[in-house]
Amino acid sequence: MTSESNNPDPQKLFDSIMKQQLHAESKLPPVHKWNPPLSGDLDMRIDREGRWFYQGGEITRHALVKLFSTILKRVDDDYYLVTPVENWRIQVDIAPFAAHSLKVVQENGVAGLLFTLNDDSEVLLSDDGGLWVEVDGDTPIPMLKVRGGLNALINRNVFYQLADLADQEGDSLWVSSMGKRFLLGRFD
Structure with missing residues (x-):
């Protein structure tokens, strides 16, 4: 077994998903x-x-x-x-897209978060993407970077799925995708 198989490169593992996403964007x-x-x-x-x-x-x-x-x-x-x-x-109103479903894709033990949007496109949360939570008063507004400055509001059901997948570290909740960590929220 090579050392490469002991430390899989998440970018290579999800290459096919990324190629599909880039192909869709190229159209x-x-x-x-x-x-x-x-x-x-x-x-x-x-x-x-x-x-x-x-x-x-x-x-x-x-x-x-x-x-x-x-x-x-x-x-x-x-x-x-x-x-x-x-x-x-x-x-x-908030964002032109809505992320209405989420699935976790895995390859060789590395997980990726794949969001489906209201236009049927899919976005893999990766280095090129971003996830953040804005706050309006006491209301969290979870957002996902889509493309070209366009974002998606993450629907409540998907946000709850993310919370279920999150790891707590101190006063913070984190989700992981393609070997990267994204802050989901902090406790007061």
Whole structure:
């Protein structure tokens, strides 16, 4: 047995998942290159659950939501639906995505946290990603970095799953993914 098999490299172990994620992202339009002038404000809103609304009515066609999510861009604290020739500002309550499920993937004893978002994409929590918890009053707001400045609100059921997976160290709760540790919260 080689020393490499005694100390598996988490990045190599999850290479196939990361390749799938990068492949999915490579299919996305290059919104980071598109900078047309502002076309105006669109009466479109994404609520805290990741539901999309247009002129007050919920967009219930999932394929349409998935399409819109591919042309979403964030600049500072504003969100836009952007094409090469149009740039429409929209409202986002907390985050444009919602992480609604979580599964733990394991290979050779190394665990990774794989989140599924409301647009059916998956995000593996890794060096390239991030997990943090903002606090609004006494309410924790757990967030996950998705791509290009876009984040996902971690739904309550997924946050509870993370809490169940967490290790306590002193006054802090930590979760691990791909050999890295992420702070989930602190006790007062």
